[in-house]
Amino acid sequence: MTRPSVSPCFATAHTWVIASHNAGKIKEISALIEPFGLTAIGADEAGLPEPEETEDSFEGNALLKARAAARVSGKVALADDSGLAVEALDGAPGIYSARWAGEPRDFYRAMEKVEAELEKRGTTNRNARFVCALALVHPDGEEAVFVGTVDGALVWPPRGDRGFGYDPVFVPEGHTATFAEMEPAAKHAMSHRADAFSQLVSAVFAE
Ligand SMILES: O=c1nc[nH]c2c1ncn2[C@H]1C[C@H](O)[C@@H](COP(=O)(O)OP(=O)(O)OP(=O)(O)O)O1
């Protein structure tokens, strides 16, 4: 039995607030944390505001969202800041992945924009990576951040109707189906979110 590498305060809390207003993320994160006997409450359910994402990194924005949620709710908060980094676009849309979809969000438009930018550059490099930073913040001030990634390639046109966001154009390395064509459990076994979460589990829960 190894000891958790972060404060035990996270594992002893019964409820974690998921500091996200994205239903797709909340569904995925709830499925990841419930096996640990924790109850997940979404940000809308907890009446949390949606803070402006003013930092310039996934880690910074995840911490900003988790801190705001922990402060308002008085509970342990878990925030996710994530996005798609396209190699030939120097990592864009990156932290702006949600913002490329406009308001109200239209991810078909965001996927088209990625495709148009690739075409503009006249490149055949379709490598891309999803990145996910998970920040865990205790209302007493304890903090931890975990970053996960998954590498893959972009396809066009989009395929599949599962998942969310850019899933219909992303094929993970070693596979032929897009994330939107896979069973949710298959995506959960290899995603950037699952990678960050497995690091969180090792740090927070003794193994
Ligand atoms: O597994 C994924 N599959 C497809 N697309 C994804 C994924 N993970 C992040 N993404 C894209 C879409 C999302 O909208 C954006 C994250 O932006 P991000 O600000 O972190 O999330 P958000 O604004 O949707 O919800 P919130 O900030 O309330 O957690 O990157």
Ligand SMILES: [Mg+2]
């Ligand atoms: Mg956001």
